[in-house]
Amino acid sequence: MNATEQRPCKVCGATYYGDEVDAMFLGKFDKSTSRKYHGAVCNPCKLTARTQEKEVSRFLVKARNTIKGHAKKWSKADDPAQRWVSSVAELIDRFLWNDVRIAHDMEHAWQNGCADCERKFQDMPGGIHDLTLDIIDRSQPPYYGTNTRFVCTTCNRKKSKTPAHLWGAMKAGWARWNKRQQWLATQPKWHQEELF
Secondary structure, three states: OOOOOEEEOOOOOOEEEOHHHHHHHEEEEEOOOOEEEEOOOOHHHHHHHHHHHHHHOHHHHHHHHHHHHHHHHHHOOOOHHHOOOOOHHHHHHHHOOOHHHHHHHHHHHHHHOOOOOOOOHHHOOOHHHHEEEEEOOOOOOOOOOOOEEEEEHHHHHHHHOOOHHHHHHHHHHHHHHHHHHHHHHHOOHHHHHHHO
16 A cells, blocks of 8 residues: 555545555455455445444344345255245245335334244344344245244244244243243242242
8 A cells, every 4th residue: 555645535525544545445355366446435434324224224224134135045045945036136026025014024023022932122132133034934935924923033043953843842831931930020029939
């Protein structure tokens, strides 16, 4: 990098010098050719724009990212029978994955909790990142609203490794445990000690 090189940001107007140009504008670096690609907008302005977009409609941003992620995963599935789509556009058109509807349903799930463990997403360490869209039966087409539901990351991962009959039994056990915890919370301390 030339120590005298300078570059202004097209958005904020700040000028960066020397190595700062790479640090603040470097978008991509091609290792095979050692070619650097610099943008016209500094990285802090890009980050601020992305953050502001999420603050305006974080559920819409998350819905769009969810659609992209599922489309990418299915287009590259190892099992050809589970390559449901080849593009985002196909997932939206063929399986009814509408970003506005998904965002609305995400917000509803956010307010009401995980469909399996019933914990509130607000109480989870990852917050909105723990809100995931589960494909109920992976061997069936992923029609939105029919073969999908919102669960937390923990339940989604656990379900994928558990046979269906055990998953159902586990859900029933959790429901009973939750009910018991709510009942215990209403009992006086001395009564709880007698129970155990």
